[in-house]
Amino acid sequence: MAPKSIISLFSLLPITAVLALNPSCAPGGNFDFTVWSLQLPTGSDGSVDTIKSKALQGCSGYTGPTFYTDKTNGELILTAPGNPDLTGCATTSGSEHCRTELREVNKSGQNTNWPPTGTNTNTVRLKVVKADDGTHGTAIGQVFAAEASKPLAEMYYSTKGDIVVGVKQDADSDQVVIKLGNVPVGTYFTYIMSYSNNVLSISINGNKTTLSTFDWDSPNCYFKTGNYNQGKTAVTSEVHIQSINVVHS
Ligand SMILES: *[C@@H]1O[C@H](CO)[C@@H](O)[C@H](O)[C@H]1NC(C)=O
Ligand SMILES: *[C@@H]1O[C@H](CO)[C@@H](O)[C@H](O)[C@H]1NC(C)=O
Numbered sequence: 001m002a003p004k005s006i007i008s009l010f011s012l013l014p015i016t017a018v019l020a021l022n023p024s025c026a027p028g029g030n031f032d033f034t035v036w037s038l039q040l041p042t043g044s045d046g047s048v049d050t051i052k053s054k055a056l057q058g059c060s061g062y063t064g065p066t067f068y069t070d071k072t073n074g075e076l077i078l079t080a081p082g083n084p085d086l087t088g089c090a091t092t093s094g095s096e097h098c099r100t101e102l103r104e105v106n107k108s109g110q111n112t113n114w115p116p117t118g119t120n121t122n123t124v125r126l127k128v129v130k131a132d133d134g135t136h137g138t139a140i141g142q143v144f145a146a147e148a149s150k151p152l153a154e155m156y157y158s159t160k161g162d163i164v165v166g167v168k169q170d171a172d173s174d175q176v177v178i179k180l181g182n183v184p185v186g187t188y189f190t191y192i193m194s195y196s197n198n199v200l201s202i203s204i205n206g207n208k209t210t211l212s213t214f215d216w217d218s219p220n221c222y223f224k225t226g227n228y229n230q231g232k233t234a235v236t237s238e239v240h241i242q243s244i245n246v247v248h249s
Helices: 003-016
Strands: 036-044 047-051 067-069 076-080 099-104 120-130 138-145 150-157 162-168 175-182 189-196 199-204 207-211 221-228 237-248
Touching: 076 099, 076 221, 120 138, 120 221, 138 189, 138 237, 150 175, 150 189, 150 199, 162 199, 162 207, 175 199, 175 207, 221 237
Parallel strands: none
Antiparallel strands: 036 047, 036 099, 067 076, 076 237, 099 221, 120 189, 120 237, 138 150, 138 221, 150 162, 162 175, 189 199, 199 207
Protein backbone atom coordinates (compact mmCIF):
# COMPACT_ATOMS: atom_id res chain seq x y z
CA MET A 1 0.00 0.00 0.00
CA ALA A 2 1.71 3.20 -1.15
CA PRO A 3 1.79 6.04 1.40
CA LYS A 4 0.26 8.29 -1.25
CA SER A 5 -3.03 6.38 -1.18
CA ILE A 6 -3.16 6.65 2.61
CA ILE A 7 -2.68 10.39 2.40
CA SER A 8 -5.39 10.76 -0.22
CA LEU A 9 -7.73 8.66 1.92
CA PHE A 10 -7.20 11.01 4.86
CA SER A 11 -7.58 14.08 2.71
CA LEU A 12 -11.12 12.90 1.91
CA LEU A 13 -12.13 12.60 5.55
CA PRO A 14 -12.89 16.27 6.31
CA ILE A 15 -15.36 16.28 3.41
CA THR A 16 -17.19 13.09 4.28
CA ALA A 17 -16.89 12.94 8.08
CA VAL A 18 -20.13 13.59 9.94
CA LEU A 19 -20.05 14.63 13.58
CA ALA A 20 -21.34 11.84 15.78
CA LEU A 21 -25.03 12.24 16.51
CA ASN A 22 -26.40 11.23 19.91
CA PRO A 23 -29.31 8.80 19.43
CA SER A 24 -30.57 9.38 22.97
CA CYS A 25 -31.08 13.13 22.50
CA ALA A 26 -34.06 14.95 21.06
CA PRO A 27 -33.18 16.44 17.64
CA GLY A 28 -32.09 19.67 19.37
CA GLY A 29 -29.14 17.84 20.93
CA ASN A 30 -27.77 17.08 17.48
CA PHE A 31 -28.81 20.03 15.32
CA ASP A 32 -28.40 23.78 15.71
CA PHE A 33 -31.96 25.07 15.98
CA THR A 34 -30.94 28.57 17.11
CA VAL A 35 -31.86 29.71 13.58
CA TRP A 36 -34.99 27.61 12.97
CA SER A 37 -38.57 27.27 14.13
CA LEU A 38 -40.74 24.29 13.17
CA GLN A 39 -44.13 24.11 11.44
CA LEU A 40 -46.16 20.96 12.10
CA PRO A 41 -49.03 19.25 10.22
CA THR A 42 -51.25 19.58 13.31
CA GLY A 43 -53.33 22.40 14.77
CA SER A 44 -55.98 24.01 12.61
CA ASP A 45 -55.97 25.13 8.98
CA GLY A 46 -54.34 28.53 8.73
CA SER A 47 -52.92 28.17 12.23
CA VAL A 48 -50.69 25.12 12.37
CA ASP A 49 -48.82 24.16 15.53
CA THR A 50 -45.44 25.89 15.50
CA ILE A 51 -42.53 25.07 17.79
CA LYS A 52 -40.37 28.05 18.59
CA SER A 53 -36.60 27.93 18.26
CA LYS A 54 -35.99 27.97 22.04
CA ALA A 55 -38.28 24.97 22.56
CA LEU A 56 -36.46 23.01 19.82
CA GLN A 57 -33.01 23.56 21.28
CA GLY A 58 -30.98 21.09 23.34
CA CYS A 59 -30.98 17.37 24.11
CA SER A 60 -34.33 17.73 25.93
CA GLY A 61 -35.87 19.90 23.21
CA TYR A 62 -39.09 19.23 21.36
CA THR A 63 -39.72 15.80 19.92
CA GLY A 64 -43.05 14.60 18.54
CA PRO A 65 -44.76 12.05 16.29
CA THR A 66 -43.57 13.74 13.06
CA PHE A 67 -40.20 15.12 14.26
CA TYR A 68 -37.92 12.81 16.20
CA THR A 69 -34.52 11.20 16.53
CA ASP A 70 -33.64 7.95 14.78
CA LYS A 71 -32.71 5.83 17.80
CA THR A 72 -30.23 3.80 15.74
CA ASN A 73 -28.03 6.66 14.49
CA GLY A 74 -29.22 10.02 15.86
CA GLU A 75 -30.50 11.37 12.56
CA LEU A 76 -33.50 13.68 12.45
CA ILE A 77 -36.61 12.01 11.03
CA LEU A 78 -39.39 14.19 9.64
CA THR A 79 -42.66 12.73 8.44
CA ALA A 80 -45.61 14.53 6.83
CA PRO A 81 -49.10 13.20 6.10
CA GLY A 82 -50.50 13.19 2.56
CA ASN A 83 -53.56 14.87 1.07
CA PRO A 84 -55.31 16.80 3.88
CA ASP A 85 -58.75 15.89 2.45
CA LEU A 86 -57.90 12.26 3.20
CA THR A 87 -55.68 12.58 6.27
CA GLY A 88 -57.25 15.55 8.06
CA CYS A 89 -53.83 17.14 8.63
CA ALA A 90 -53.59 20.91 9.12
CA THR A 91 -52.22 23.30 6.47
CA THR A 92 -50.73 26.77 6.70
CA SER A 93 -52.78 29.58 5.15
CA GLY A 94 -52.45 29.64 1.37
CA SER A 95 -51.36 25.98 1.20
CA GLU A 96 -53.24 22.79 0.30
CA HIS A 97 -50.53 20.54 1.70
CA CYS A 98 -49.15 19.51 5.09
CA ARG A 99 -45.64 19.79 6.35
CA THR A 100 -43.11 19.15 9.06
CA GLU A 101 -40.77 21.90 8.01
CA LEU A 102 -38.16 24.20 9.54
CA ARG A 103 -38.39 27.93 8.92
CA GLU A 104 -35.51 30.36 9.46
CA VAL A 105 -35.60 32.68 12.44
CA ASN A 106 -33.03 35.12 13.80
CA LYS A 107 -31.09 34.79 17.06
CA SER A 108 -34.08 36.30 18.92
CA GLY A 109 -36.22 33.45 17.60
CA GLN A 110 -38.29 35.75 15.40
CA ASN A 111 -39.14 35.17 11.74
CA THR A 112 -36.36 36.64 9.68
CA ASN A 113 -35.34 37.34 6.11
CA TRP A 114 -32.20 38.56 4.41
CA PRO A 115 -31.23 40.41 1.22
CA PRO A 116 -29.56 38.19 -1.41
CA THR A 117 -26.25 40.04 -1.05
CA GLY A 118 -23.12 38.44 0.39
CA THR A 119 -23.29 34.72 1.09
CA ASN A 120 -26.56 32.95 1.98
CA THR A 121 -26.42 29.18 1.84
CA ASN A 122 -28.25 26.24 3.37
CA THR A 123 -26.37 22.93 3.16
CA VAL A 124 -28.29 19.78 4.08
CA ARG A 125 -27.22 16.13 4.04
CA LEU A 126 -30.21 13.80 3.93
CA LYS A 127 -31.95 10.83 2.44
CA VAL A 128 -35.58 10.60 1.38
CA VAL A 129 -36.92 7.25 2.55
CA LYS A 130 -40.43 7.81 1.20
CA ALA A 131 -41.44 10.48 -1.30
CA ASP A 132 -45.07 11.41 -1.87
CA ASP A 133 -46.92 11.03 -5.18
CA GLY A 134 -47.37 14.75 -5.88
CA THR A 135 -46.56 16.00 -9.40
CA HIS A 136 -42.84 16.40 -8.60
CA GLY A 137 -42.80 14.71 -5.19
CA THR A 138 -41.98 16.03 -1.74
CA ALA A 139 -40.71 19.59 -1.26
CA ILE A 140 -37.44 19.22 0.68
CA GLY A 141 -36.06 22.78 0.56
CA GLN A 142 -37.18 26.29 -0.31
CA VAL A 143 -35.83 29.78 -0.84
CA PHE A 144 -38.88 31.74 0.18
CA ALA A 145 -39.53 35.36 -0.87
CA ALA A 146 -40.65 37.10 2.32
CA GLU A 147 -42.64 40.10 1.13
CA ALA A 148 -44.42 38.27 -1.70
CA SER A 149 -44.97 35.32 0.68
CA LYS A 150 -44.27 32.94 -2.21
CA PRO A 151 -41.49 30.42 -2.81
CA LEU A 152 -38.89 31.85 -5.16
CA ALA A 153 -37.44 28.34 -5.48
CA GLU A 154 -38.97 25.11 -4.28
CA MET A 155 -37.01 21.86 -4.62
CA TYR A 156 -38.82 18.54 -4.99
CA TYR A 157 -37.82 14.88 -4.68
CA SER A 158 -39.97 12.32 -6.54
CA THR A 159 -40.84 8.66 -5.95
CA LYS A 160 -38.26 7.87 -8.68
CA GLY A 161 -35.53 9.91 -6.98
CA ASP A 162 -35.71 12.71 -9.54
CA ILE A 163 -34.81 16.08 -8.04
CA VAL A 164 -36.20 19.22 -9.69
CA VAL A 165 -36.65 22.82 -8.67
CA GLY A 166 -39.63 25.01 -9.44
CA VAL A 167 -38.67 28.67 -9.82
CA LYS A 168 -41.35 31.32 -10.12
CA GLN A 169 -40.82 34.00 -12.77
CA ASP A 170 -42.58 36.47 -10.49
CA ALA A 171 -44.79 36.27 -7.41
CA ASP A 172 -47.92 35.32 -9.37
CA SER A 173 -46.66 33.05 -12.16
CA ASP A 174 -46.47 29.26 -12.20
CA GLN A 175 -43.16 27.60 -11.46
CA VAL A 176 -40.67 26.91 -14.23
CA VAL A 177 -39.43 23.39 -13.49
CA ILE A 178 -35.73 22.60 -13.93
CA LYS A 179 -34.06 19.22 -13.50
CA LEU A 180 -31.23 19.09 -10.94
CA GLY A 181 -30.35 15.38 -10.85
CA ASN A 182 -31.39 11.96 -9.58
CA VAL A 183 -30.58 10.20 -6.32
CA PRO A 184 -32.18 6.80 -5.70
CA VAL A 185 -34.76 6.67 -2.92
CA GLY A 186 -33.11 5.94 0.43
CA THR A 187 -29.65 7.15 -0.68
CA TYR A 188 -27.81 9.94 1.14
CA PHE A 189 -27.03 13.13 -0.74
CA THR A 190 -26.07 16.72 -0.02
CA TYR A 191 -27.83 19.77 -1.37
CA ILE A 192 -26.70 23.36 -1.18
CA MET A 193 -29.33 26.02 -1.80
CA SER A 194 -27.66 29.39 -2.33
CA TYR A 195 -28.91 32.87 -3.05
CA SER A 196 -25.66 34.77 -2.84
CA ASN A 197 -24.49 37.95 -4.57
CA ASN A 198 -27.91 37.99 -6.25
CA VAL A 199 -27.31 34.59 -7.89
CA LEU A 200 -29.66 31.70 -7.15
CA SER A 201 -28.15 28.22 -7.42
CA ILE A 202 -28.62 24.67 -6.18
CA SER A 203 -25.96 21.96 -5.95
CA ILE A 204 -26.78 18.27 -5.66
CA ASN A 205 -23.73 16.28 -4.57
CA GLY A 206 -21.56 19.05 -5.99
CA ASN A 207 -23.36 19.30 -9.33
CA LYS A 208 -24.28 22.97 -9.38
CA THR A 209 -27.15 24.46 -11.37
CA THR A 210 -27.36 28.23 -11.64
CA LEU A 211 -30.94 29.47 -11.88
CA SER A 212 -32.51 32.57 -13.38
CA THR A 213 -34.54 34.73 -11.02
CA PHE A 214 -36.49 36.07 -14.02
CA ASP A 215 -38.51 39.18 -13.11
CA TRP A 216 -37.74 39.17 -9.38
CA ASP A 217 -35.86 42.20 -8.15
CA SER A 218 -33.54 40.79 -5.48
CA PRO A 219 -36.29 39.96 -2.98
CA ASN A 220 -35.46 39.40 0.68
CA CYS A 221 -35.77 35.67 1.39
CA TYR A 222 -35.51 32.99 4.03
CA PHE A 223 -34.75 29.28 3.89
CA LYS A 224 -37.15 26.45 4.65
CA THR A 225 -36.05 22.85 4.93
CA GLY A 226 -37.68 19.56 5.83
CA ASN A 227 -40.65 17.57 4.57
CA TYR A 228 -43.53 19.32 2.79
CA ASN A 229 -45.85 16.63 1.40
CA GLN A 230 -47.40 17.41 -2.01
CA GLY A 231 -49.18 14.06 -2.36
CA LYS A 232 -52.49 13.29 -4.05
CA THR A 233 -52.97 10.21 -1.85
CA ALA A 234 -52.73 9.83 1.91
CA VAL A 235 -49.20 8.38 1.77
CA THR A 236 -46.85 9.76 4.44
CA SER A 237 -43.52 11.11 3.19
CA GLU A 238 -40.38 10.52 5.25
CA VAL A 239 -37.07 12.40 5.24
CA HIS A 240 -33.96 11.63 7.33
CA ILE A 241 -31.49 14.46 7.89
CA GLN A 242 -27.84 14.03 8.95
CA SER A 243 -26.79 17.68 9.01
CA ILE A 244 -28.07 21.19 8.37
CA ASN A 245 -25.77 24.18 8.04
CA VAL A 246 -26.92 27.73 7.33
CA VAL A 247 -24.35 30.40 6.47
CA HIS A 248 -24.96 34.14 6.13
CA SER A 249 -21.94 36.40 5.71
C1 LIG B 1 -35.04 39.59 15.03
O1 LIG B 1 -36.09 40.11 14.24
C2 LIG B 1 -36.95 40.99 14.96
C3 LIG B 1 -38.09 41.34 14.02
O2 LIG B 1 -37.61 41.83 12.80
C4 LIG B 1 -36.15 42.21 15.43
O3 LIG B 1 -36.98 43.07 16.15
C5 LIG B 1 -34.99 41.74 16.31
O4 LIG B 1 -34.18 42.82 16.66
C6 LIG B 1 -34.15 40.71 15.55
N1 LIG B 1 -33.14 40.17 16.44
C7 LIG B 1 -31.88 39.93 16.04
C8 LIG B 1 -30.93 39.39 17.05
O5 LIG B 1 -31.51 40.14 14.89
C1 LIG C 1 -26.23 18.14 -13.25
O1 LIG C 1 -27.14 19.21 -13.34
C2 LIG C 1 -27.78 19.33 -14.61
C3 LIG C 1 -28.64 20.57 -14.54
O2 LIG C 1 -27.84 21.70 -14.32
C4 LIG C 1 -28.61 18.11 -14.90
O3 LIG C 1 -29.24 18.23 -16.15
C5 LIG C 1 -27.72 16.92 -14.87
O4 LIG C 1 -28.52 15.75 -15.03
C6 LIG C 1 -26.97 16.83 -13.56
N1 LIG C 1 -25.99 15.76 -13.62
C7 LIG C 1 -26.04 14.74 -12.78
C8 LIG C 1 -24.96 13.72 -12.94
O5 LIG C 1 -26.89 14.61 -11.92
